[in-house]
Amino acid sequence: MAEKSDDARDPTGAGVGQQQDRRSKRFRFKSKNNDQDRTDTESKRKRRKDEDTSNRHTKRRRSSRQRQSEERFRPDRLSPDRAFRESLFDALGDDEGATFWEGIYGQPIHNYPNTYEDPETGELERMTDEEYAQFVRRKMWEKSWEGLEAAKEEKRREREKERQRIRDEEKIRAANSQAQHDSYTFDAQIDASLRRGENRKDRKRWQSLWQDYLRRWQELRDLAETRQRSTEDAEQVFLRNKIAWPVESGKRKDVVRDNIERFIKKGTAAFRDDEQMGDPFSTAVKAERVRWHPDKIQQRYGFLEIDENTLKGVTAVFQSLDAIWNDIRNKAG
Known part of the structure; x- marks a missing residue:
């Protein structure tokens, strides 16, 4: 009976020993390492889930x-x-x-x-x-890009405007300088023309004065010659009314050396020719010195009434002419 019980089989036909072997294979306890792997895997899955949830929430917020x-x-x-x-x-x-x-x-x-x-x-x-x-x-x-480009363009325009301003100022300065030069040239030409006009007038005036002086002396000489040839008595004439004093005013009171020298110099210069040889002033002084000698005056014009004041004037003229002539000779040396 015992053997029969040991050999008894289960309804599937397998023995008791085989059933125990199958149970031992089906139920195994996990090791400590397997538990740790499972924990790590779950943690990673949870973090990914949390991150996905957060991203979806952020996207929803941004999209909203x-x-x-x-x-x-x-x-x-x-x-x-x-x-x-x-x-x-x-x-x-x-x-x-x-x-x-x-x-x-x-x-x-x-x-x-x-x-x-x-x-x-x-x-x-x-x-x-x-x-x-x-x-x-x-x-x-x-x-922005447009603003930066606009700022660059504005700076470029400002630089160009400044360059143009400098060019305009240079043109204005040049124009003013040219205008000043033209004005100065024009004024200089006007002044020169006025001076030439004044010189011409002055020269004509001195020519007239010198010619009138020589004319009056010629009339006095003619009077002397006519009086000498005439045998008839004539009215008495005073020398002071006929004589021509060698000064610009023609008056006896102005007879001094400076006035005499100026009169002869201006009078002879008014008739001077650029091609004329020699000095007309010295030639005239030499001739006038002879004309005004007191003895010659009395000899030629003694028939006229010569008062003391007139004779003193003649002497003063001769002394001035003699001094001028001596200076000329000393300079010529």
């Missing part, structure tokens, strides 16, 4: 803000100025808005001060919302 912004700033809703103003104050509201609009405009939109210094009082004044929006928009435009 972008949709809201696009809806708020649609062209058919707001003008460009109003849209920019709304985006500016949205960027000033929080960091997320600032980051969003910085991405839209390509540069920060919220980092400009909203105050300015009053030029009259020197105090800080706060801009209105409209003024601040326009100020920020202008500053952002200045930093």
Whole structure:
């Protein structure tokens, strides 16, 4: 009976020993290393899940803000100025808005001060919302490519304008200099013409004076010759009324050396020819010295009444002419 029980089989036909072997293979306890691997795998899966959830949440937030912004700033809703103003104050509201609009405009939109210094009082004044929006928009435009190119173009125009200003000033200076030169030349020509005119007048006047002086002496000589040939008594004539004194005024009171020398020099120069040889002044002084000798005057014109004052004048003229003649001879040496 015992053997029968040992050899008994289960309904599947397998023995008891085989059933135990199969159980031992089906249920095995995991080792410590296997538990650690499982923990690490689950941790990684959880982190990936958390990251995916966070990314989806961020995308949803960004997508929601972008949709809201696009809806708020649609062209058919707001003008460009109003849209920019709304985006500016949205960027000033929080960091997320600032980051969003910085991405839209390509540069920060919220980092400009909203105050300015009053030029009259020197105090800080706060801009209105409209003024601040326009100020920020202008500053952002200045930093854009178009603004930088416009600034370069403006500087180029300013440099060209400065160069043109310098050229214009040079032209004006040159024109003024030329005008001054022309004016100076014209004035110099006028002055020279006036001087020539005055010289001509002066020369003609001295020619007339010298000719009148010689004419009166010739008349006196003619009178002397006529009186000598006439046998009839004639009316007594005074020498003082016929004699010509060698001075510009022709008067006895002006008879001094300087006036006599000037009269002869000016009178002879008025008739001088450029081709004339010798000095007409010295020739005239020599001839006048002989004419005015007191003894010769009395000899030739003694038939005229010669008063003492007239004789003193004749003597004074002769002495002056004699002194001038001696100076001429000494210089000629």
